[in-house]
Amino acid sequence: MQRDYVTRAIRLALEEDIGTGDVTSAVTVPAGARASGHFLAKSPGVVSGLDVAAATFREVDPRVAFIALVRDGDRVVPGDLIARVAGEARSLLAAERVALNFLQRLSGVATATARYAEAVTGTGARVIDTRKTTPGMRLMEKAAVRHGGGHNHRFGLSDGILIKDNHLAAIGGPDRVARAVAAARAGAPHTLRVEVEVTSLDELEQALAAGADVVLLDNMAVDQMAEAVRRTRGRAILEASGGITLETIRRIAETGVDLISVGALTHSAPSLDISLELTLETGDATGE
Amino acid sequence: MQRDYVTRAIRLALEEDIGTGDVTSAVTVPAGARASGHFLAKSPGVVSGLDVAAATFREVDPRVAFIALVRDGDRVVPGDLIARVAGEARSLLAAERVALNFLQRLSGVATATARYAEAVTGTGARVIDTRKTTPGMRLMEKAAVRHGGGHNHRFGLSDGILIKDNHLAAIGGPDRVARAVAAARAGAPHTLRVEVEVTSLDELEQALAAGADVVLLDNMAVDQMAEAVRRTRGRAILEASGGITLETIRRIAETGVDLISVGALTHSAPSLDISLELTLETGDATGE
């Protein structure tokens, strides 16, 4: 479940970071001192992970106030305020780094996705993600992809059928695509579409003839993809995949493929630069 | 503990990916069919995460053989074989993506670190990491930094004292650096050195006078850092920090600082391109 999943991820991250306690704050910041601050964008991008950041502070100290000033999916430019926090200074300092680590990474994914999604604007193609996600953060990264304007491929091995090169190798023979698709149609639950990876137009024909619902065109040249679209005539959904970059994605989209999957959305997106600036709230410590 | 930590991270990642089971393999790959394959470098870089990848296969199926052909920390060029795997085809297919996700990300961190470390070769400076790591992967990423030739800063809030701007704000006053260092020396366990962040040469003087063991020079200009080194005269360890890039790191190292911390090693390193190519082992299925 989503809530449990996020909670567990946050606890792991806090455990790693806090260990047996924040020694520095314990010896330099008075117990009860209060502070407040804001998260500030330092690069342009798309925000994702506000809920995770908020939950990180709550996990450390339920009395911390976290007020989002933008929504997941919103664009920010340098200088924009993203959220405010207020509470006991020691709590803010203990949660700060982990909250930023989540927020920066997820906003990085959303920002990268937005660049790819913009590049295909006006074509019918959707930018989709892959399973090349950060271990332990898949659901959060999949949400970040949506915040960036992308769509999700399957979440894992149990909610989608995708027959890849390695499965085809396990079947073997010149008609392996046809036989694999047939096997999947016979054996799989009726709730799942059957997708198969092909590397040539011949294999595409096999896949279509065997009744594939979706065909992944693996590392095809652009004109080959265009031909694939023509031959398919709407009989299956087509997904372009393999080494797609911001430079190439527009031309691929214009071939008429339905989906373009980009591993780099999650495996190589740099973090978005966001900082947290705290101010001590003077006079409050005594009132505690 | 290391072993538990890695096991838990792997289980989380497999749980995310495998869910209720690998439907595709179940319907296309015969039970008992065996396969083997190799991990292949597709970009130049430094490898890290071989143990994690091996443990991922073992977690899915203890009978899978994983043989590393290089060691963590070794350099590879495109075409180099990194490891071999062999076992039941369904097991290999179930573990493949998660093993690659770990291996590619950690190798990405090691590769980025190696670039920074090379850039300071011959100076006395060490490249060190920060707490800007992927949530849930800190220990693995810290190891990857070492594999890339870097060194580690503290692992978390409990194994090091680092008085940062936000702590200083909580103390306040023109002598806040001096007072913070004094408080830390009085209150902290004797096992930890006292490090403080300064933004000016005045603050550096305060820190030295108060007996700081380590001083972090935050976002200083290069000539200011050089001056800081002169004034310190070995009385404290000096760490340069803030927006350091491959372009600037050499000049910073040449100022004579001891340590240069680089957040990008872990927060923005792209994954190293590695693939796994499997081959069905014909004839073996019957022998099972």
Add this chain to the structure above:
Amino acid sequence: MQRDYVTRAIRLALEEDIGTGDVTSAVTVPAGARASGHFLAKSPGVVSGLDVAAATFREVDPRVAFIALVRDGDRVVPGDLIARVAGEARSLLAAERVALNFLQRLSGVATATARYAEAVTGTGARVIDTRKTTPGMRLMEKAAVRHGGGHNHRFGLSDGILIKDNHLAAIGGPDRVARAVAAARAGAPHTLRVEVEVTSLDELEQALAAGADVVLLDNMAVDQMAEAVRRTRGRAILEASGGITLETIRRIAETGVDLISVGALTHSAPSLDISLELTLETGDATGE
């Protein structure tokens, strides 16, 4: 993941049953005494859960030998031996009840499924399960359904789309079926088929026109289902559902529907009667 899932279920069950230890065995059975025995069918049925039973003994004591004499999915009649166990008497006694609780319940599900599956033999219809499973045992019960000759519907909310009456209520309006299907086609991942529940032939027409991949015919009369099959003309997969019993399933299957889902397979199947009879292995205790 399957292995983890089963292990966790077994540990929970043993924890419940063993608590702080088996007092009776501790005071009446000598440490080191060895025993062996066999699992014996006492009613006719189909076996499921042998792996779970074996893993239960292993969890209590890895040195216990458990040898299955039949396979999951095999039919047994009263008197048939199902498996043998041998090991330290105290270990066998500690694991016995939990192993039987799993084996009897799962075999009960397989047995019930087999009865339904037999009833539709020769028609093209498949018997499928529902989400009305025992909390904490879904994957095991879904396997038991397969062992009994049935097929699985989706495993949970994330690996299938099924728009039910309550979703339709949330959309509202006379064209709610059409709009729901359209929304699902637009918003859902491309890996999942779109299934919708209908209660009338009019709604069926809406569903087909909107492009539903699968239509669930809810509580329809048999002749209404037959008419639904005629009108559909293979444009969608049809699932019959609602109050289906062993008495009615054959006639329903003969209407030509593709799938018949039966909640009772998992929510009301009585346990299969299986016993474990142990014998002390005399003379062995001293050899320990």
Add this chain to the structure above:
Amino acid sequence: MQRDYVTRAIRLALEEDIGTGDVTSAVTVPAGARASGHFLAKSPGVVSGLDVAAATFREVDPRVAFIALVRDGDRVVPGDLIARVAGEARSLLAAERVALNFLQRLSGVATATARYAEAVTGTGARVIDTRKTTPGMRLMEKAAVRHGGGHNHRFGLSDGILIKDNHLAAIGGPDRVARAVAAARAGAPHTLRVEVEVTSLDELEQALAAGADVVLLDNMAVDQMAEAVRRTRGRAILEASGGITLETIRRIAETGVDLISVGALTHSAPSLDISLELTLETGDATGE
């Protein structure tokens, strides 16, 4: 602890069912739309599991209101309202199936128990349960037995001594009952009574002479049990066990035995038929 135990069981069940998220609701039900509904009895029976059902909704979404309209242990007839729920439509849809799976199964156990308990009304005998419970649900099923008017035997191996046939086999010899009882009296904690299973009147005499506190009469004929009662003369508590049905229980109770244990209460009780009918609350979504 009870609270933890139930929470853990609910989380496991939700994890199984929700997986990475409820796709259908995500694409067909607007975020923020609100709904309400009621749990409705569709068969006559005794309710159990209201707290578990309530906690299931709370676990998914703490803002859902769940108002029980009857109490655990109350009888219902078809058409009776059991509880109301109200909250965000997506939350209700996500929790619905798991809540029903708990409520229907536990009410099934309570209903079966009530039938047995009624059958012995007016005799001094109590209907008690066994350890033949659903793995992972023992404490909940034991409570359901109480709600149905039954009583509990031991919860597991650590809170009761019950020397069974397999323990006696491990002792061996014609005086094995006497020796087992003596061993238990000498070795067991003083807090536990000593119960032993016997299959003949001779063994009963041995048990009584050795000071057994409770004697389980295993699969005895009714007149043999009557004789056992006469011979015991109140020196021990007598429990009848083995293949007891609704048809035979009254006669057994009339022999004067104190306890009658029935495995079918938990291992073979069909679920009670209960449905949840939801209605969209129009106009509320905007107010969110």
Add this chain to the structure above:
Amino acid sequence: MQRDYVTRAIRLALEEDIGTGDVTSAVTVPAGARASGHFLAKSPGVVSGLDVAAATFREVDPRVAFIALVRDGDRVVPGDLIARVAGEARSLLAAERVALNFLQRLSGVATATARYAEAVTGTGARVIDTRKTTPGMRLMEKAAVRHGGGHNHRFGLSDGILIKDNHLAAIGGPDRVARAVAAARAGAPHTLRVEVEVTSLDELEQALAAGADVVLLDNMAVDQMAEAVRRTRGRAILEASGGITLETIRRIAETGVDLISVGALTHSAPSLDISLELTLETGDATGE
């Protein structure tokens, strides 16, 4: 379950101690260097916890050899060897402190128990423990009590009935003892004996008349206990409790009470002095 319980306790303790890794060994002990050593008694006492110590080393490194040279329950004098270990030096150093912490504390409990048990030798009284155990170590400490020659009272609130002063206060009235015992006999599972705490001979008479199985004599003077024994005439088991010391226990035992419970066995036993002396095995590191 016992095995799980111990494993979990060991993991918690190692997690606390090892944190992100043993820095000292990492920088001073070569990887692969091997060592061996022995556990040495430095005070006289009774050993307990050998299995826990062994499992601690195995948890850190399954290749470590741990050979017990005595058994739990054996007496040792200063200079006695208790166990040998051999393995990778870093593994031994990582596990050493936690293994000793368990072994010394549990041996401390066994040693204290042995002193009390010896003091009552030849009387019929048994020394028993209480629930005043170390949080998280109850089952291990209960075993240590047995190793020291004592017996166990109940393990927790669910495997024994003990009506204490606070329960009696909740019942109230001059006949509260009688009413509490009657309520317990009516409501409790038949597997548990009914024990009640009394502070006077009058209350003892009430308890006996109401059918208490066990009576706890709370803080009674020795001659009052003797009178309690006379009046009871074997109708109930008698437990002496409250402030019992090594100085007073013999006289209490001689009154004829059956059980004497001593909280200090577990809440105040000093650790037994045991050390681990390691020797580097020269020449082995290269062979790794």
Add this chain to the structure above:
Amino acid sequence: MQRDYVTRAIRLALEEDIGTGDVTSAVTVPAGARASGHFLAKSPGVVSGLDVAAATFREVDPRVAFIALVRDGDRVVPGDLIARVAGEARSLLAAERVALNFLQRLSGVATATARYAEAVTGTGARVIDTRKTTPGMRLMEKAAVRHGGGHNHRFGLSDGILIKDNHLAAIGGPDRVARAVAAARAGAPHTLRVEVEVTSLDELEQALAAGADVVLLDNMAVDQMAEAVRRTRGRAILEASGGITLETIRRIAETGVDLISVGALTHSAPSLDISLELTLETGDATGE
């Protein structure tokens, strides 16, 4: 993290104690009956663990009120009230023993520490703890040491460098102290001081010359320690360790060492005698 750590420890302890439920209260104390009471000191000492005790009651029942009447670190004499509790009687009875087990043990540690700390009053020496703590309670015991006026040594193997005899054995040679210190200075993170154990003045000289930050004087005679202080001349922090008792600590402190570590603070402190006396609140049960 601190909060998680304490919660987990409390849950483990409650799980051990409550098991499947508090049978005694269930059968003798009416549901809904309310009670209140106070924790009472029965020996003189220093209190620690109030937060843990409070959290224990909250964990069992969030509606219990727990009001501390003193603070951790306060001294109490027999008869002093430490805290009040009020709530449902069954909840208080279920949490009572575990709360006391924590409070008494931690107060025992604080009390022992206070005795040692008082003994060195007026000298410059600090009393510090060791890693000889109760498995699973280290952080709580370390806090208790601070409450008693002591200071903490490292929390575990990752937040401090302490080269002990066994590490030195692994280095070997007459200059092993010097080489170990040099290795640690070269390899360890810059955040940690380097501490080394020495057994002679020669080794002390080696350590100082090699740049040790802290030197542990192991089992040295008092005059040897005094000489060590003279020779060190403030170049390193000196820690006295080994068999230190209340009788010897003052003289050791007077030698001028900085730190004195005492294992007995945590491994052998007897529990502080504290009781909880409850009173039934009459008339309240009906109002529930």
